[in-house]
Amino acid sequence: MITAQDFVAALDDRGYTIASGVPCSSFGGPIALLAHTPERYVPAANEGNALAVATGVALAGGKPYVMLQNSGLGNLINPLTSLVLTYQVPVLVFVSLRGWPDPATDEPQHVVMGRTTHALLDTLGVEHHTLTRDSDTDGFAALLDKAEHTLESGQPAFVLVERGAVGGTTDTADTPGRGLPSGEVMQTIVDATGDCAVVATTGYTARELFGTADRPNHFYMQGSMGHASSIALGVAINRPDRTVVVLDGDGAALMHLGALSVIGDRAPANLVHVVLDNGRHESTGGQRTTSTATDFTRVAEANSYRSAARVESLDELSRALQQAKTTPGPHLLAVATLPRGSAVPPRATNALSAPQIAARFRTDLAG
Ligand SMILES: Cc1ncc(C[n+]2csc(CCOP(=O)(O)OP(=O)(O)O)c2C)c(N)n1
Structure with missing residues (x-):
């Protein structure tokens, strides 16, 4: 496992400027850390929205990354195929893996995506790497090197994130809400x-x-x-x-x-x-x-x-x-x-x- 701090710091060090996404608990740590600098994280309505925002950032010379759960991959496939792949925009995308490696250990709604996420990306011809639970910061750096190589060729790069591969944090910028119990x-x-x-x-x-x-x-x-x-x-x-x-x-x-x-x-x-x-x-x-x-x-x-x-x-x-x-x-x-x-x-x-x-x-x- 790498810590949430290591995750965000590795991307900061490589010059990533803005992140967007729809949360998964697997990215709870990084999103909470990014919440301290709200201008650097765009909470998207849906995953396609996040990818399109990131595409705009990339077109405008920024270096974006996107975080989502594989249950939202379907929301992203249209802008992935017709926008990012067609216009060859380099966007780095992190996808948390629910229902993987063993769908039986997750909730029923994650079973189909768990067993098909890798194959779906293969079918689309999208390069992907997997960050596993036993990856450390060196492993993460090696994986980002490979992803950046792909980005340099004008293609998107996907990093699939196993549950538990990125740590959480208790450090949040959350404010108490108002409303009824x-x-x-x-x-x-x-x-x-x-x-x-x-x-x-x-x-x-x-x-x-x-x-x-x-x-x-x-x-x-x-x-x-x-x-x-x-x-x-x-x-x-x-x-x-x-x-x-x-x-x-x-x-x-x-x-x-x-x-x-x-x-x-x-x-x-x-x-x-x-x-x-x-x-x-x-x-x-x-x-x-x-x-x-x-x-x-x-x-x-x-x-x-x-x-x-x-x-x-x-x-x-x-x-x-x-x-x-x-x-x-x-x-x-x-x-x-x-x-x-x-x-x-x-x-x-x-x-x-x-x-x-x-x-x-x-x-x-x-x-
Ligand atoms: C397409 C898709 N993206 C992301 C998720 C992960 N997810 C499950 S529940 C949830 C939050 C729902 O928020 P809200 O509707 O405000 O309800 P609350 O959790 O606050 O009760 C998210 C992001 C999902 N299930 N499906």
Whole structure:
């Protein structure tokens, strides 16, 4: 393992100026260190966004690098193939390896990417090297030498990072958040949505919903970050008689913000979009999102949602949910929440398989 400090210092020494990315806990250490100099790290909405920002930096004479989890590789493949490879822009990309080397030791949503990440990059003709858990700083330097050789030829270079290959840090530039306690928010939502179909976004939100109450009308989405509201839209279209509530995160909503336009355009009367905004990617270690720059209620209004409101208390949340269920939507409720701290319940897939979650939900919707 190399330390987070060694990781950042090695890249600093080689003249890398700006990093961008979407967090994985594997890069929690480096991103936390970069947070001390915010102008040097661009927290991207999605991985393609990060690669495009890095491409712009490279075009403007800077030396960028990108950090992402392999679950986000799909988001990056379009700008990788049509931009970076086509225009021959040298960008250094670090990809953490979930579901690798043994997919069975990771969560189910990482299995396919874990076993195909190397092969996918091979198919695309992209050079890649792997930083393993037993690599030290010399090994990292040798690997960067090889990557830089590729970059000099105008090609991107990928470094695949095994879990545990880069250390974390307790040194963060984080500031305390403001909002409602997330456990109480989730209890309020559970109390109000027993008769609804509920779709919960990936990470801690789905875990917290599962931990608060496990019901067949819950779809715990693990993976497919940013797509919970689109799943909910599909459900709402097909079951107009049922209220569909989607529990989104700020990072997840920002990842595919265009989904709000699609919802506004289709305007399902039975859709309630709840954005739990803690200002962080808490599930991957609390790295900041750009949600302070975004007012979700105004975004929803601008995208033709029927109503949008910020909720400031648990009572207000309870009332707003009841009202949303009985008046035509789509509605958006933005709830500022506090980071959960350490008490996060286990994943639904510890108790149920992913196909079981889907089958139960399907049966509930058919009822
Ligand atoms: C495409 C993709 N990129 C990155 C990840 C890793 N990841 C899992 S949860 C998460 C953070 C989600 O943040 P947010 O929606 O704000 O919810 P919070 O974790 O704060 O509850 C990230 C980045 C992922 N699962 N998928």
